[in-house]
Amino acid sequence: MTDNVSAEQLRLLIERIERLEEEKRGVSDDIKDVYGEAKATGFDPKIMRAIIRLRKMEKHQLDEQDALLETYRQALGMA
């Protein structure tokens, strides 16, 4: 870790991460823009967020139920 090769490796990894985080921030900004656009069109962002959260939760709950079912199957030895 003290030699130059490792330092260079570390630098590259960190820069890759920083670039990806920037990209991520960009997407976040895009999302914010869409909310702004929606608001300008007359929709209430708060309601939109609630709907999206609910849709996500419904999906998530389905996944959970599947996982639970699978867990039971394994517990019962039904590979």
Next chain:
Amino acid sequence: MTDNVSAEQLRLLIERIERLEEEKRGVSDDIKDVYGEAKATGFDPKIMRAIIRLRKMEKHQLDEQDALLETYRQALGMA
């Protein structure tokens, strides 16, 4: 903040928090004990956790739906 009164206040607040955190750790340990007991009785903790998570999510989703409904009512001016 530099005087003794404030320092004493700060010390008391911090000690209260530390005591509460200890109490919290105690409850966490109790929970762990119940899982241990359940396991010893032959139940699978993993399944139990899945069930509890699901029950919590179901409740949470009901709350969300209520909140959404309320949001709509407000948006429509139906206090």
Next chain:
Amino acid sequence: MTDNVSAEQLRLLIERIERLEEEKRGVSDDIKDVYGEAKATGFDPKIMRAIIRLRKMEKHQLDEQDALLETYRQALGMA
């Protein structure tokens, strides 16, 4: 788990856990309240948390961590 006795046992265990988790949430809320009180008195919660963390942390762990961080910084040429 298939017979009624086991099902009843399981139900009781799960309810005990759910009750304990609720209790735990209560203590967490108490902690939050103390922080709120501290903030209202003029103390900075963020710094308070840092202090509590410090008091909890073994000193030598702290030193180790600082040393490692320093090593990395030097490797990257950060003053």
Next chain:
Amino acid sequence: MTDNVSAEQLRLLIERIERLEEEKRGVSDDIKDVYGEAKATGFDPKIMRAIIRLRKMEKHQLDEQDALLETYRQALGMA
């Protein structure tokens, strides 16, 4: 929102947001992958995060924070 045109608009906006959020999740996963890669190479992800945080942080903020923390420590009689 009550007529079909608005409902359709709303649907499109929500789907755009959901698509962007998925994209964002993808980038987050990429970041996680890089950390995993770094770990496999022998670097400590925790320290890497600390470095990235440092690089992001304005230096004077850092100094201020240290000074304040020091003030509190002295007030509490922590060496």
Next chain:
DNA sequence: GACATCGTAACCAAGC
């Protein structure tokens, strides 16, 4: 004993 996953806690930013 190391890895991955999950749950929790802290931090931050946005909205009211």
Next chain:
DNA sequence: GCTTGGTTACGATGTC
């Protein structure tokens, strides 16, 4: 400016 929601980071737990 205060509060709330979202995100990130950390620690613990269970697994392989």
